[in-house]
Amino acid sequence: MHVLSAQCPEFVEVFTGLRPRQFQRLVKAVQRAGGRALDPGRPGRPWSLSLKDRVLLVAVYCRTNLSMPQLAPLFGISTAAVGRIIKRHGPLMTLAPARHRPGSDDVLVVDGTLVPTRDRSVAASSKNHRYSTNVQVLIKAETKLVLAVGRPMPGNHNDCIAFADSGIKAACGNATVIADGGYRGTGLLIPHRRQAGQERLEPWKEEHNASHRRVRARVEHVFARMKNWKILRDCRLKGDGVYWAVSGVARMHNLALAGWPVVRAGNRPAVV
Structure with a gap:
């Protein structure tokens, strides 16, 4: 029964x-x-x-x-x-591949999140004081839909290294990709930084950083929603299980988000 x-x-x-x-x-x-x-x-x-x-x-x-x-x-x-x-x-x-490769008119946001896991082969002691894996997630800034999930990397890897090694870079296409300051040297759009000896940024750079933060915050909103699926708070799966767990949650997140009133005809997601 x-x-x-x-x-x-x-x-x-x-x-x-x-x-x-x-x-x-x-x-x-x-x-x-x-x-x-x-x-x-x-x-x-x-x-x-x-x-x-x-x-x-x-x-x-x-x-x-x-x-x-x-x-x-x-x-x-x-x-x-x-x-x-x-x-x-x-x-x-797991999340289906996007039907269309992102073009130059698309604005995407990428960031990494730490997923605690028991599998030491894909995890390392991380800044959350647990053995975790660094998972890179790429979203569309306009809709907050997840476009791709990278392969899990040890949690002590910097985001710039995980971006290159996890396979997420290939999913960016020709789009404009926004990221935080941890992605220096990747060619992504990151905030302006003060130079040595510079007390403060120029006003126009401060304005750019403020608008940059507002857009980049959308990926944090996605992480908060995805972690309502509690497997991402303590994943007991091993091997590829960590990847399919994050990718499967991303697919369910997309399905749930596609039912919101903000997604209308003419602004419909490519794939969920």
Whole structure:
């Protein structure tokens, strides 16, 4: 007997952060990505839950960060079955590549966030006093939609190094990319800095920095919303699990944001 089921719309919104229609789009995306491997008629061991409930389980796992033994009784299955579902379906929820490469008219914002993780192979002792990984996130400044997520780098890496090594640089295209002062030498648009012996910046540079901060703050808003999915506060996954967790949360963030009134026809996101 299920305690949680996708057949109850009120459970979907409470436990995933997505409205039922947005959740249905996520299910369709997982079905497309999984292909024949998710077909109920495929040979082999049948799944213990329907596809909707399996996607719900992974979304609940990301949203609540409950352990597998805690999730098992909520869905009426074994702990081992929960582990198999998360391992198979989690990577299918990752952010889809953008259909169009960013052009010169686009304004993007990039920044890194620290995701605490138990996997020491992708983590290092970081300034948050925990073993964490540095994940670079690229957003569109106009809509706050996530365009790309970089591969996790050890948390003691500077943002300028993580930007180059995580693969996020390739997703920037020809767009104007705004970043903070930690990205010196990358060619991105960063704030003006005082030179040696200079007491204060010139007024026009102060104005530029003020407008720069207002735009750059949007990526911090995105991080705050993404970390409502509590798996990003303490990720227990290993290896590629950290990447798919951040990328999957980015996809759900985009789906949730696309339902806001601020996104209208004519200003519609490219991909969620």
